Amino acid sequence: MPTWQNELDDWAFAVDRLKFDDAINNLKIFMRNDAQCGVIVSEYVPQLTAQLNEAGLAPEKLLTVFDLIQGVTDPRARQILDLADFNWPRGTWFEYDPFRVVAYHDDQKLAQVIFNARGQILRIERFEHDKHFQDLVMDSRGWLSCLQNYDKQEQLVERVFLDPAGSWRVKERITDGRVFVNPWFAKDFSAAAYQDRQALIDEFLPRLIKQNLDAQQDEVIFTAADQQRARLSFFNGFKTAAVISRWHAFEKFLPRLNDFTGQLVTDSAAVDARVHELLGNERETLLLPIFSAQFHLGHSQEQLEQTILLVVNDLTPAELRAVLSRLLARIDQARFNENLKLVGYDDDRLSRAEELIKELAQDHYPLIMINPTPEQLKPNEDLQDADLTPDMEDLQTAQPIPIYTKRIAQPKDLLTILDSTRVLVDLSMAPDDFIQMAAVSVGVPQINRTVSELVTHQQNGLQTKQISQLDQALDYYLGSMKHWNEALVSSVAMINRYSDEMIMNAWQNLW
Structure with a gap:
């Protein structure tokens, strides 16, 4: 019996952090x-x-x-709802953007349609004279489930819960929480009104x-x-x-x-x-500690490149500058065939990190490119016969250094990037719990500044007290595979202590 509530997020919504269920x-x-x-x-x-x-x-x-x-009456009944299934006024036209569809009529905004990550309609927000007055909330099984009504100040005042045929069953008044029953369905309820939803x-x-x-x-x-x-x-x-x-x-x-x-x-x-x-x-x-069942051991050891994954979520601007300064110098030297990727939950924070990389790279690391396309990584053939200066010749023969950034919106985003990660770096004072658990589940060692239950120093990770110790910590795992393999064995041992079989036995012997 979980505590799931309310609707899924709009698929364009930026999560502040992933949560484990x-x-x-x-x-x-x-x-x-x-x-x-x-x-x-x-x-x-x-x-x-x-x-x-x-x-x-x-x-x-x-x-x-x-x-x-x-x-x-039939919880398993399903149908697919599309825009054409709704009774739009004649002359309605639609504007499509990457995240939603906006409906217009007589040059007035009529509604905007919000979708979940699977492309299903979450809700339709209705407007009149540019005022948001109602939401049509969809059940993902394919029917209109609830009307949310707003006052002239666009404040939610009422929820009306419907049956699959479209008749209202109960209304919830937001101001005091009271719930009222449609008299047509009085036989299904023991009272005409309830103090609140809990009742x-x-x-x-x-x-x-x-x-x-x-x-x-x-x-x-x-x-x-x-x-x-x-x-x-x-x-x-x-x-x-x-x-x-x-x-x-x-x-x-x-x-x-x-x-x-x-x-x-x-x-x-x-x-x-x-x-x-x-x-x-x-x-x-x-x-009974739990590791995420959706993560599996990664494959970074099968790759020649060693990916350093930096979590930027909770780093202060000064901390981010200090960390990136060290990492850019490191990958520019290409000591251990390393590359750098950045992840975070927030686009703005990732954008600030990208601007900082550009600033730091401008004078010292001209080969660094942020999120390049495969085409951009190809040699510039137009320079082959040009009258090149020695500096230009060096740049022509040198390989570009790509740095990739990725917003984490759902667990599969993290799973994909961790699969090829050699070491995770999260130097904030409160490392992200979900990312830590995922890294252990995938077998990736991590470098942190604080102690946690999931990371044991010099076993499946390292704790460094200062950002200035980052290079030494990275050398520990990237200089050879010895310590990395030890970290993998430690993570596997931790996971195996709480394997499916062990967890099932624990539950079966509980009562």
Whole structure:
């Protein structure tokens, strides 16, 4: 029972960082080991099937509270919605940009259509006299699921939840959270109005449990997070476990575990210590660290070039300048056949890094090129017969030095670039958790300035106290394969300690 909520992001949206979903990871492990498993979703998640498809998941049972509330009789029904399926006024024309489609009528903006990463319509934002007055929110199974209405100040005032036929079932007033039932469907509800959405969920979740689960056969695993809607008491009589993870805020949820008789599972030593601090040392927990099931050992050792991957996310401008100054000098010398790539979550931060590289390279490293095309890396044949100066002849015969930058928008972006990375450098004072975990899972050693649970000094990485020590740390892994192979063995040993088989055995022996 995860804590998934709301819709997927617009595919053009820049994430501030990748987040690991322990529920998805556990589901993948269970399914790879042929365990029968399902998902219970208590919140409104109109893009749920798209989210599962993106994660490569097809659970045997998919139980959602809002399917009951919205009167969905066939949860597996699917259809594809396109722009032509909507009733646009005669004379509407469309303007296509890389991220969305904008509809115009009589030279007025009528709507803009927002898509998810799979090209499905997320929502249609409607406008009147240049004012945003309504959203049409789509269910990824192919029907209009919700209307979001806005006032004259373009503030959200109401959500109207529909059934697949287009009739409204309940309305949620944003100002006070109250929920009102369509009298035509009063027989499906126990009240005409509810104090808030939580009260509505509290009525329908027990129905979902009664209709689909068996306390004698089914075990229920909760994500213990502050946004978890499910009341744990609804599952009395079931074998239950709560997963408390560093990937979710959980401290507000912990008091709900005081009367919880199920098992507690933590995913890191820091989380485990915090749980015992707040709930008492007498509470038993199972510490079960998790590595991402979607990452596999990389192939950088099969390549002659050695890629240094620099994470720019949280470096200050001064730190970024100091790091790039050392890295540019290093790759210019081409000591160990190295190249440089930069990754980050934010386009603006990557653009600033590119401008800084141009500034540093202008006077000292004329061969450096940022994000060149294959054509740009070819020798300039027009200079073959020219009257060249000695300096020009040197430049003509020298190989350009490409530096590539990449915005990380989803895990597969990181997976692709880590597969060919020889060493990861993240010198911010708070290294990115997801990138650290991914690097360990792929077997890439990393260089950091701070201590973390995932990186052990001189085993699967190095901790350097100063940026000035970066060259020495890179020599340690790039000067020969000896230390790099040791780091790979250390990462593999760490992963194997928490292999699918071990995790499955831990879950099976939990109750």
